[in-house]
Amino acid sequence: MKTATLNRLTPYIFMAPAALIMIIALLYPLGYMIYGSFRAWDPSQTLSETEFVGLKNYISLLNDPNFHESLAVTLKFAFVVVSIEMVLGVGLALLLDRNIRGMSILRTLFILPMMIAPVVVGLMWRYMYHPTVGTFNRFLKSIGLDGVDWLGQHALMSVIIADIWQWTPFIFILSLAALQSLPSSALEASRIDGATGWQQIWHIKLPLMMPVLIVTCLLRLIDAFKVLEVILVMTEGGPGLSTEILALRISRTATEFRELGTAAAMSNYLLILLMLLTASMFAYTKFQEARAARLAAHAKEDD
Amino acid sequence: MASPSYDKQNPAFFALLAALIFMAIGPIFLMLVNSFKLDVDIISGTSGLLFLPTIQNYETALCDILWYELEHLDYCSLKFGQSFINSLIIALVSTVLTLVIGCMAAYALVRFRFMGRDVASVSTLMVRMVPPAVLLVPVFGLWNNEFCIDKTTMVGEWIRDTFGGRGDVCLAGTYSGIILIYVAMNLPFVIWILQSFIVQVPRQLEEAAKMDGANPFQVFFLVVLPLIKPGLAAAAIFTFRIAWNEYLLASALSDRDTKTVPILIVNNMSEFNVEWGVIMATGMLLAIPPIIFTLLASRQIITGMTAGAVKG
Numbered sequence: 027m028k029t030a031t032l033n034r035l036t037p038y039i040f041m042a043p044a045a046l047i048m049i050i051a052l053l054y055p056l057g058y059m060i061y062g063s064f065r066a067w068d069p070s071q072t073l074s075e076t077e078f079v080g081l082k083n084y085i086s087l088l089n090d091p092n093f094h095e096s097l098a099v100t101l102k103f104a105f106v107v108v109s110i111e112m113v114l115g116v117g118l119a120l121l122l123d124r125n126i127r128g129m130s131i132l133r134t135l136f137i138l139p140m141m142i143a144p145v146v147v148g149l150m151w152r153y154m155y156h157p158t159v160g161t162f163n164r165f166l167k168s169i170g171l172d173g174v175d176w177l178g179q180h181a182l183m184s185v186i187i188a189d190i191w192q193w194t195p196f197i198f199i200l201s202l203a204a205l206q207s208l209p210s211s212a213l214e215a216s217r218i219d220g221a222t223g224w225q226q227i228w229h230i231k232l233p234l235m236m237p238v239l240i241v242t243c244l245l246r247l248i249d250a251f252k253v254l255e256v257i258l259v260m261t262e263g264g265p266g267l268s269t270e271i272l273a274l275r276i277s278r279t280a281t282e283f284r285e286l287g288t289a290a291a292m293s294n295y296l297l298i299l300l301m302l303l304t305a306s307m308f309a310y311t312k313f314q315e316a317r318a319a320r321l322a323a324h325a326k327e328d329d
Numbered sequence: 330m331a332s333p334s335y336d337k338q339n340p341a342f343f344a345l346l347a348a349l350i351f352m353a354i355g356p357i358f359l360m361l362v363n364s365f366k367l368d369v370d371i372i373s374g375t376s377g378l379l380f381l382p383t384i385q386n387y388e389t390a391l392c393d394i395l396w397y398e399l400e401h402l403d404y405c406s407l408k409f410g411q412s413f414i415n416s417l418i419i420a421l422v423s424t425v426l427t428l429v430i431g432c433m434a435a436y437a438l439v440r441f442r443f444m445g446r447d448v449a450s451v452s453t454l455m456v457r458m459v460p461p462a463v464l465l466v467p468v469f470g471l472w473n474n475e476f477c478i479d480k481t482t483m484v485g486e487w488i489r490d491t492f493g494g495r496g497d498v499c500l501a502g503t504y505s506g507i508i509l510i511y512v513a514m515n516l517p518f519v520i521w522i523l524q525s526f527i528v529q530v531p532r533q534l535e536e537a538a539k540m541d542g543a544n545p546f547q548v549f550f551l552v553v554l555p556l557i558k559p560g561l562a563a564a565a566i567f568t569f570r571i572a573w574n575e576y577l578l579a580s581a582l583s584d585r586d587t588k589t590v591p592i593l594i595v596n597n598m599s600e601f602n603v604e605w606g607v608i609m610a611t612g613m614l615l616a617i618p619p620i621i622f623t624l625l626a627s628r629q630i631i632t633g634m635t636a637g638a639v640k641g
Contacts, residue, residue, distance in 0.1 A: 037441035044434035051513030055467035143574035252460035273462035
């Protein structure tokens with residue numbers, strides 16, 4: 027009898043610590059933030075002492091040109107970064123999908139930029155972009171060209187380049203894994219039919235890789251909206267607001283301007299955006315699974 | 330997979346491979362070289378690779394925990410040593426806690442049908458996308474104002490008397506405060522990754538152990554856990570990396586004594602006159618643990634990454 031009770035309780039006992047921690051430190055704070063976004067909230071108060079202001083925080087953000095600027099920078103950054111990384115990463119994977127010596131070394135070293143601290147990545151690039159001691163300007167001067175004002179006038183581009191350096195390997199590794207798990211029978215068949223390399227890529231490899239590529243792209247897009255430390259160290263959002271992405275603006279509104287209510291409303295806008303992306307990712311995976319199941323069912327009927 | 334025979338060797342591919350490797354580690358190598366240079370050498374720029382390497386930058390950075398006096402330094406202003414210890418404590422404790430709690434939850438989600446299972450699994454997936462910047466606002470408020478023990482209660486008074494201080498005892502500024510949020514942030518990912526490993530454990534093994542009279546906990550700890558070691562390794566590396574590298578939440582939640590390394594690096598970068606050599610040395614020290622993990626366990630890391638995307 028006792029074992030039966032124990033068996034019934036087992037899943038709850040296993041689940042309890044994780045559930046407890048996630049409720050205390052993730053769900054409760056998120057609820058707290060949504061509640062706080064409707065209040066005039068500053069860091070010295072508990073929420074119950076604050077005044078209810080309705081949608082004021084949300085509406086004033088919609089009329090705030092700085093918020094618009096920040097949103098525009100975020101979208102520009104995310105879409106430029108992800109599209110360039112997708113093209114480069116997938117292209118390299120297609121090019122290097124062969125059994126050559128040195129591949130495993132490349133794969134190992136390619137992970138390094140993703141593993142080291144974003145703060146350190148920012149630090150390295152800030153040094154390389156430095157107007158006088160930096161590597162790039164020194165190189166340009168040594169071949170007789172003028173130095174570029176990397177982190178001034180071209181700050182957004184420079185930040186984008188750093189992110190491409192850090193994250194193209196992610197796309198590369200995932201698409202390579204996808205390529206190598208393709209059914210060899212399809213490739214074999216097309217080769218016998220006399221397909222050229224390009225035809226194989228366009229008509230066989232890319233379509234077969236598509237499910238993985240779309241998920242990879244969405245994962246990367248979600249992550250691109252989270253980038254903060256690299257930009258903080260390189261430019262601190264400047265010059266002006268030219269590299270102040272939304273995550274950075276939220277943290278500055280909260281800690282520098284001490285307007286927690288506004289920061290909370292901004293966070294909610296960002297959350298809605300990310301929620302849409304995540305939801306579309308799930309919807310797509312579900313759709314793929316359903317299609318695969320349908321195809322399998324058809325195949326069975328044909329037998 | 331790893332067949333010993335290689336395709337016909339084409340020099341163009343080797344050139345491309347070499348260029349990519351150079352691009353990937355170039356900046357890191359540059360930081361390594363500069364961390365052994367004096368500031369004069371970095372700024373003059375004439376030396377390139379020809380210079381006298383010195384560990385002076387590392388000594389300056391770690392001056393507060395070195396056991397000997399430094400000749401080149403009158404006053405130890407950078408307290409990186411203490412922050413390294415803080416970073417280590419926080420990263421290690423949160424990694425261990427996340428793994429233990431996470432693998433239990435993953436097991437429950439995979440192997441049992443119970444009330445609330447679907448809610449648990451969906452919300453686990455959804456909170457994965459919450460960025461640290463979004464957590465910053467509520468966590469800052471909660472940890473400072475709400476998650477406190479009143480100084481007039483018995484426990485609060487006891488903590489006050491033992492550790493000193495004036496106001497209420499709050500979660501902000503303590504190791505536990507930072508560790509709690511790191512564990513919570515990493516749990517969804519760890520649970521998700523480990524699920525895909527636990528699914529592959531053959532059920533018959535667990536049934537057999539049960540037949541032999543093992544209770545559910547013995548089955549889990551003695552049969553399942555040893556079989557998912559690669560998954561645990563991958564999850565541990567990802568968790569450690571986030572806890573070790575994280576800046577934003579740590580900067581909001583730490584006080585003078587619990588600062589982690591990324592915070593000090595950012596603080597020293599934003600000052601007007603950057604001491605490049607010392608900063609590069611600290612950057613290198615912060616980068617070394619992840620670099621070692623990568624070189625030792627790149628296969629597990631790649632498995633973890635691919636499991637994440639392919640089984641969305």
